[in-house]
Amino acid sequence: MGLSRARTGVDELGRRIPPTDSVRSFSTTNTSTTVFSASRYTPSISGSIASTSNGTEKKGKRKFIEKRKNSNPNPVFSSADPSIRDDIDSLGTLASHSSSLGVRRPSHQGQQSSRETFKIRIYRANNTYHVVSCGFNVTVAMLQPALNAKLLLGEERETHKLYLKERGRERILGQTERPADIVRRRLEQAGYDATDGIELLRGEGLAFLLKFVYKSQVFGPAEQSLNIENYEQVDLSGRSLRTIPVDLHQHAAEIISLSLSRNPMLDLPLDFIQSTSTSFTELRLSHMALKKVPPNIRFATSLTRLDLSSNRIGDLDDAYIDHIPGLKVLKVQNNRMEKLPWHLPRLRKLTDLNISNNKFKVLPVVVCRLESLRDLDISFNNILELPEEIGDLRNLEHLIMVGNQITSIPPKAESLVSLRRLDCRRNAISDMSVIGMLPKLEMLSTDHNRLSGVDLCLGPCLKAIEAGYNEITELRVTGSIDNPGPYTALFSLDVSHAKLSSISSRALSSLPSLRVLNLSHNTIKTLPPTLGDLEYLETLKCADNILERLPEGIGRLRKLEILDVHENNLTELPGELWACASLIKLNATSNMIEKWEAPCAPPPTTQLQSHSPGSTTEGDPDADSLNTLDKRKTSVVSVSNTSSGSRLPSLAYALEKLYLGENQLTADALGFLSLFPELKVLNLSFNLIQDLPPTFFKNFLSEVPPLPTPPPSWSASTPTLHSQTQKSQPTQKSCLEELYLSGNRITTLPTEELARMTRMTTLFLNGNRLQTLPQELGKVTSLMILDVGSNLLKYNIYNWEFDWNWNFNKNLKYLNLSGNKHLQIKSDYTKLGHGGSRHSRDPGSSAAAIRQQSLGGFSDLAQIRVLGLMDITITTTGQTADIPDEHEDRRIRTSESTVCGMAYGIADTLGRNEHLNMLDLVHEFPSARKDEALFAIFGRSHPPKAMPAGISGNKIAKYLRDNFVKVFKGQLNALKKERAEGYTDALRRSFLKINQNLHDELFSNRKQVQASSSSSGIVGSNADITDAFVSRGGASGAVLYFRGKTMYIANVGDALAVVSRGGKPRPVSLKHDPYHPLEISRIRAAEGWISPEGLVNDEIDISRSFGFFHLPPINARPDITTWELSEQDEFVIIANRGLWDFVSYKTAVDIARRDHGEPMLAAQKLRDFALSYGADGSTMIMVISVSDLFTGRSRENSIADPQMYKPINSKTRVPDRSLARLKDEPPAPEGHIALVFTDIRNSTHLWDVNRGMNTAWRLHNTLLRRTLRFCGGYEVKTEGDSFMCAFPTTMQAVWWCLTVQMELLEQEWPLEILECEDGKQIYDLDNRLIAQGLSVRMGIHCGSPLCEVDPVNHRMDYFGPMVNRSARINSSAAGGQIMCSQEVIREIKAQLLNGSPTLQSNSQPHEAVDNVRKLGVTIIDIGEVKLKGLELPEQLSAIYPAHLGSRSNLRDTVVDPGASGSRVQFSVSQIRQLGLVCLRLESLATSRIFREIAERKSSIQTISEQDHDEEEDLLYIYGDPNLLLPPLDEKTSTDRDMTLVLDSLSGRIENAIAKIREKANEASVKDSLISALNKKGCIDERTLQSILSIVQGI
Secondary structure, eight states: OHHHHHHOEEOTTSOEEOOSSSOEEEEOSSOEEEEEEGGGTOTTSOOEEEEEEESSOOOSOOOOOOOOOOSSSSOOOOTTOHHHHHHHHOOBOOOOOSOOTTOOOOOTTOHHHHTOEEEEEEEOTTSOEEEEEEETTOOHHHHHHHHHHHHOOGGGGGGEEEEEEETTEEEEOOTTOOHHHHHHHHHHHTTOOHHHHHHHOBGGGGGGTOEEEEEESSSOSOOOOOOOSOSSEEEOTTSOOSSOOHHHHHTGGGOSEEEOTTSOOOOOOHHHHHHSOTTOOEEEOOSSOOSSOOGGGGGOTTOSEEEOOSSOOOOSTTTOGGGOTTOOEEEOOSSOOSOOOTTGGGOTTOOEEEOOSSOOSSOOGGGGGOTTOOEEEOOSSOOOOOOGGGGGOTTOOEEEOTTSOOOOOOGGGGGOTTOOEEEOOSSOOOOOHHHHTOTTOOEEEOOSSOOOEEEOOOOTTOOEEEOOSSOOOEEEOOOOSSOOSOOOOOOEEEOOSSOOOOOOHHHHHTOTTOOEEEOOSSOOOOOOGGGGGOTTOOEEEOOSSOOSSOOTTGGGOTTOOEEEOOSSOOOEEOGGGGGOTTOOEEEOOSSOOOEEOOOSSOOOHHHHHOOOTTOOOOOOOOHHHHHHHHHSSSOOOOTTTSOTTOOOOGGGGTOOEEEOOSSOOOGGGOGGGGGOTTOOEEEOTTSOOOSOOTTTGGGGEEEEOOOOOOOOOBOSSOSOBOOOOOOOOOEEEEOOOEEEOTTSOOOOOOOTTGGGOTTOOEEEOTTSOOSOOBGGGGGOTTOOEEEOOSSOOOOOTTOTTTBOOGGGOTTOSEEEOTTOTTOEEEEOOEEOOTTOOTTOSSTTSSTGGGTEEOTTOOTTOTTOOEEEOTTOEEEESSSOOOOOOOBTTBEEEOSOSEETTEEEEEEEOOOTTOSOOEEEEEEEOOGGGTTEEEEEEEEOSSOOTTOOTTOOOOHHHHHHHHHHHHHHHHHHHTOOGGGTOOHHHHHHHHHHHHHHHHHHHHHHHHHHHHHHHHHHTOOSOHHHHHHHHHHTOEEEEEEEEEETTEEEEEEETTOEEEEEETTEEEEOSOOOOTTSHHHHHHHHHTTOOBOTTSOBTTTBSOSBOEEOTTOTTOBOOOEEEEEEOOTTEEEEEEEOHHHHTTSOHHHHHHHHHTTTTSHHHHHHHHHHHHHHHTOOSOOEEEEEOTTHHHHOOSOTTOOSOGGGGOOOOTTTOOSOHHHHTSOOOOOOOOSSEEEEEEEETTHHHHHHHOTTHHHHHHHHHHHHHHHHHHHTOEEEEEETTEEEEEESSHHHHHHHHHHHHHHHTTSOOOHHHHTSTTTOOEEOTTSOEEEOSOOEEEEEEEEOOEEEEOTTTOOEEEESHHHHHHHHHHHTOOTTOEEEEHHHHHHHHHHHSOOOOOTTGGGSOHHHHHHHHHHOEEEEEEEEEOOTTOSSOEEEEEEEEGGGGGGGGSOOOOOOTTSOOSSOOOOHHHHHHHHHHHHHHHHHHTTOEEEEGGGSOOSOOOHHHHHHHHHHHTTEEEEOHHHHSOOOOTTTOOHHHHHHHHHHHHHHHHHHHHHHHHHHHHHHHHHHHHHHHHHHTSSOHHHHHHHHHHHHHO
8 A cells, every 4th residue: 555655644643644636545543544536436426435444343332324415416535524433433334225125226326325325344365354435326446446556556456356255156246336236235135124234234244145355366266176076977066166177178078067057157268168079968057147148158059958047147139049059958047038039949959948037028929939849937927928829839748837927828729739737826817728628738737826617628638637726616517529428537636725615416427537636625515426436536635614414425435545524514424434445544623523323234243243264255344233332331342352353344444544623522422443453543632522431442452363383493592492382372452653632521541451552652631631640651651742731630740659650651752741730740859669669550660760760850751852841830849850951952841821911822743753843932021121021933844855864953943042032132222212213123123133143153153063073084974964954944933022012023934923803813924925926026136036836946935034044035034013902802823834734814713712711722722723634744833812911810720611611502503613613602682682684685696697606605604603603693594695683782783784794895705706796896985995795785673572482493583573674674775784773873872972872771782882983883864764564664874884984975786687697798799709600500400501691702703603603502501690690789788688698599509519419320320320231231332322211201
């Protein structure tokens, strides 16, 4: 820096005195600063550059340089400027600027942008750095001279360049690039706001994202040793290469495949390309930040595979890849292309093209000219439509177009005759009929589209259809003349998560080859008997429907292996199931099953009692014997008691997994268990089992045939030959591995044969009434998972001779005792004598093994992963409790279940890898913050698939749990009130800061481990492997921060929270799904991409998370919600995807609401339901009772909700599982009551023409019945779609009506309903949605009717004038309107508008009044209305919820005979085209061809032409379609007119087709007869023709 020093002096503060030119230098003892005027380098851009240099960062005061507002457009800093001194001392990184996440900044030429600055560290080659403060408009060209003047000497200056190191790669910055703007963009991509960067990224913090290095371009670090062993397949990815190594030049001719990905190389030397041979066929240049294709690639004419993916390429115009004639594979996904070059079709051999994750808005037509193309991927662009030319790709085999906005498939796509697979998920396609008939199509994926139906007239090769998450309301069967027979090739059909209400018998009959059928999450009530004809069916899923029974003929499904019918309304399992000889898994959880019927076709009684031992004939057991098993309380016949030749049902030998949780089974109905010798998993949780039979475990024992007599052998101890052998005795074994008995009324656990459950690893007994556990449980040495939480355990744990003690089960990995509030554990050492006490029932068992141990401790459970001791009393006698320490693979819970007055509960599972994957955090802030608490969960449901067995991936979750509170407290204390910063800012910064700390922790430790390993010579140790996997791992997280009665929720990933408000789920977090449009945009902006499977960079299925630092698109910026708690809020559920992937929000709230007074029990119940529904990963659930903030804890000593065990009366039971979970229906009101009548507007018309009406009607019924339970209403009766309901008070009736009208807007109506005239969306002047879907009218009246119980249905009915008046009031209402009598309005005004009180005003419940007040009421006076059948007019008023008050401005909607109730909107042109088809078919039926008059030839013709026309007229019919078809007009014809014409044309077409088919059959009979007679030679064809003509003329 000699030149600068010669020109400057030093002032009194030790700073350099600047000269008069534009470069001024300042110096202090420790630092030196150079400030440059940007205008000196670029006059058109105003800005400044300031630099500070020192060897190591000086610790001290850190301030941020504020925006400089100077009237001088080209400011030059003076020595008096105090901000310069702040700059010198400040080591902050980010300037204050106005941009926020996701918002683009103004143009770089903007005046305001030029005044904002960043502090950036510029590192030297020796790892020292120089701090530069520069504006966003400062380019590398402007910055480089300043860096040369400050950092370099003499001739070195020309050889230095500014490098950017990020994402594991290094590149030279271009002269026009702006370093400060690069920093800003990276901060936004990492989730930081401007202020976040100021507070969080100081010092070396920016290196977490990127690093600037100013070093020599010539004399860089020594070239790494390549260690290339095979020069044919060369992989140099991620080597920081700037050019081709010399060694590679020397062996260029040997190269076949070369990968240079993730290198900062910008071009390929031409001499290297020319040195390669014709065998050079593959080149990979991905992740290299290329903006242009290296021009020399075109000279590699021998290439067949070229990978340019994950760069920044905008187009291929200058690439000239058409010069590579043999190119077969071109991958350019994840770039920035919007077009393709015109010369692309010259690649005549191109077979594989991937242009996904670009910016295409239309599919370039040039793609459709690639004649040899076989694989095309256009996923995740912005394509709206496909060109008609798509049909020209006749060789195309695979078409992937996931995640676009395509609405239709062009008709010419029927020419894709070679297409085998089409993946068009995540679009808006409504019709796939064009594709279904393709001749070679094998796989069709159409999830998440807008399909309203599936046509089962399919191509001959189609094997699988995935059509879930659509608006499907029917499976259409369409036959054809050429192929009227059933379709036989389809193996798999998935129409789950749709709107199906029924399945036709014809639809199933057309799929005889089906092996997998998924109908889950629909509204199907019955399945047709033809289901039994699917003889090859292996998997049937019909979960979450409303099935009332399994179909007849299900026993004919002999190959059925999996039957999943959980979440239905089944009341029994049919006897036909016993004939399913291959059924391995049966899941009937969450039904209303009371019994399992005996087999339908029993064999003679004697066959069960005695059977020849050598017989192998299969049959069914005696029905009387099975009925005896059902009727008797204990099982008297078990598999172990039957002889080896006894005949059992076919199912008995196949079934391995049986899930019957949440049903109505009692102990008397468990006799069938004795017939399942191979059962491995049994789930009977949440039934009505009070006492298990004493022989319960004996049911699971089966006899093992005796081993053959061993031959004589020599003893190992003596040389004497054993000539005498003992005869082998038959033994008994148990296959049972998992047993779930949670949530019953079990008081004792049977002990008989319990110790012989040698394979049982999992036992769930939580939520029962157990007071003790038997000593025999300790003999089940294979037990690893035991949950006995939330019982009534209270016994002496040291009485090990009679009662269970955990120390005998050494293999336990999961032990939960939480919730047993009366259980006491005293830390005391109990010495057992050698051989145990004389009172021991098994004196020689395990006494010696525990001779000198503490039976009250847990340290001997060496394999324990989770130990739950919440609410357990642990006392010590002068010594510390013997509880093991926590670590990353162990969680110990010993706290109370109350924080800040709120009760909470936790439940979890280990998952299949038997390691911890999730961790919980509960923290109550100290006394200074009495009203503050924090709840959180961290982790992943499933470990990475590549994670080796035996390695715990929980290090990240452990770090987050241990450090989050500390980081959060720091951010709370750092909030600046003057900037209006709040708790949401603290939460966001805590997520970002702890993620940054996690990065430093992981990678600093990794470097230390690698250094120690290399110094000790250890390579490939387990620590290295674990560290490598952990550093590439991540974790989701959800944090709830309570401050007073305000809740702040922050989450990343798939850990979510839901609030129950008045029994209705309210999601308060957002799942970060890569498919979400906003997340797609953010990921693409961060140069990431999404695979068709929905994985970010083809690795993980979430778009935000802690960790995953090798994936730049993944950041830890949380989604934050502020929720003001009210008295309506009951509890919050926090859980990971182990719950939410299997249980809906509504179901979870319904399940937990029954037990929300005991959140521990509620959490365990949700966990058990998730397991029953199929969860196999690590599940964590936390339930927090927020209602305690308003009501306090009134049930401190209760263990379980008595309602949970309340049996359901068969006379009053509602056959609906979803309603059974809610609170019981109130008794029928009597005396002065309120009656409400409802019906659906235009329902008759909708039933006639709209196929979505069936599904919509069931949604309507479910909504009304659920809401009745919440509002305390009584369903009197229904008739069609009309409801009659009674309420004990008027305000409850008003509450119910207002709530129903609001929730009708939120229903997921079928697409057919939403697109028809009666269900279309309507918005008011403020653009608020006020109507959609079914429109329901309501009428309310109050009075005292006559009451009488109906003797048939045992329900209360009401009679009298008051009932008639109520019905007439409803009839006077319009759709979406609530019509009220004068009495009802008077009560509303008394409660809400300070009106005069009525006689019933004091009896109105506060809950109803408060809810009506919150909904708001808009009252519209209608006046006197003459009601049908009533003499005097009635004073009526209409009411609406306040949000829907603008409905009053809508015209009175009545049935419009011309309106269409169908979603298909007809046009005259469509009807005319159909009419032409009809005319042509009718002509063909007469053996002639119809032509319009316009097609006839001119009248000026030659004679010969006239003769020809006379012959032609015999074949053609000419006519005017306008005369032969019914008249229609676009302006005057209504939908009804067109519907009538359509009906007429349909009949004519059917008649014509029938006539054509008849003629075709006659011709075939004639030809067959002629052929048969000719073969015999008895008559010639001419004679036969004569005979036939005579016969036809008779």
